Amino acid sequence: MGVVAGVDMQHGEIRREEVMTHVMFALNSAREGQQDNLWFYNTQLHASEELANYIESHMNRALQHGEFKMFLQPKIELKTGKLVGAEALVRWIKADGTMIFPNQFIPLFEQNGFSVELDMYMVEQVCRQIRFWMDSYGVSIPISVNQSKLLFYQDNYVEKLCELIERYQVPARMITLEILEGLAMEDARGLNDRLLELKEKGFRISMDDFGSGYSSFNTLSSLDIDELKLDRGFLMEMHGSRRERQQLILEQIAQLAGKMNITTVAEGVETREDEEIILQAGCDYGQGYYYSRPIDAQVFTEIYF
Structure with a gap:
């Protein structure tokens, strides 16, 4: 045809x-x-193309002018209800105040390679925020930050991270690097070598969106990670006909992770019922709109510090 x-x-x-x-x-x-x-x-196709063109032609300038803002979403300990950490999320807010949403620019950045620069920029924002909390309040909380595949396998990746924590005098243990489960499916041995290198420097490692694809329990045994983030799809399935099966799977994952000294974070917690489900399953932490939507770092500080 x-x-x-x-x-x-x-x-x-x-x-x-x-x-x-x-x-x-x-x-x-x-x-x-x-x-x-x-x-x-059609006009929708044309609008998408125009937005993509704008993103690619303005991304470098936006980075230089600080249009990429760090938002934080709290991570809550289920047994105590206390704040134990936060996840750093990027938002593109243009000079006129309008926003370009992550699902509009992140896939494009992963294709054109700009995710490497943006990810390192976000790590620096995390270091700066932790340093600010330490200087202003004498305490801080760990922050997790997403790391793309392109960045994770760069030869000088670990050196760049160490340069940042040395510049801001931030303990590596305060930073959790989030990777996607798919990386393990491609090259588990090579990935684990990199993870061990990072952990030797003191960084914590989290596997994000576990359960969003073809997850395998072998993944947990083959990788040296500290944290497992359960995809929000687990909770979404709890409200359907497969609730009992999903509850059993969730319990088994949490139990297995606990035996391996891996903490579990359930994402997508939106209701009190969701919280009860993950607490009963044995998860350690919860994250989602039930506790807070992602908010500007300054607002986050005003609320929690």
Whole structure:
């Protein structure tokens, strides 16, 4: 069949020149995708392309001008209800106050490699925040920060991290590096070598979104991690017909992790019922909108310090 492009005319008449532009856009989109695709130009497709172009043409400037802001979401100890840590999340807030959402720019950054720069920028923001808390209040809490695959395997990755904690005089144990489970599926041995290198420096390691894909209990035995973050899908399934099975699986994961000295964090806690489910299952910590949405670091400090 090949590729076919067309124009969606539902939005009224347009000039011949615009039609040709739209046809070429749809044709290029079809060629970039899989074979035997049928693509139509429409305003939604065009808006997505415009946003992608804006993101790629402004990402470096946005980083230089501090438009990428660190938001924090608290991590709560289930047995005591106390704050025990936070996760750093990035938000792109433009100079005019409008926001570009993470799901709009992070996948693109992972494709074009800009995630490497942004991830290191976020690690520095974490170090700066911890240093601020230590200087201002004499205490701090650990912060976890996501690390992309591209950054994780760079030759000088560990050296860059050590340079940052030395510059800000922050203990490595205060920083938890979050990696995705998929990394273990690709090269468990190579990943574990890197994890051991990081742990020797004092960093803590967390596996994020466990259970979102084809999770394996072997993953827990093969990797030297400190924390397991359970995907929010576990709690979503609890409200369906598979609740009993999901509860059993959740309990087994928490029990196994505990025996291996791995703490468990349940993500997506949105209700009191959710909290009761993960507490009963034996999870250690909870994170989600039930406790707080991600908030600006300054607001977080005002609330919790």
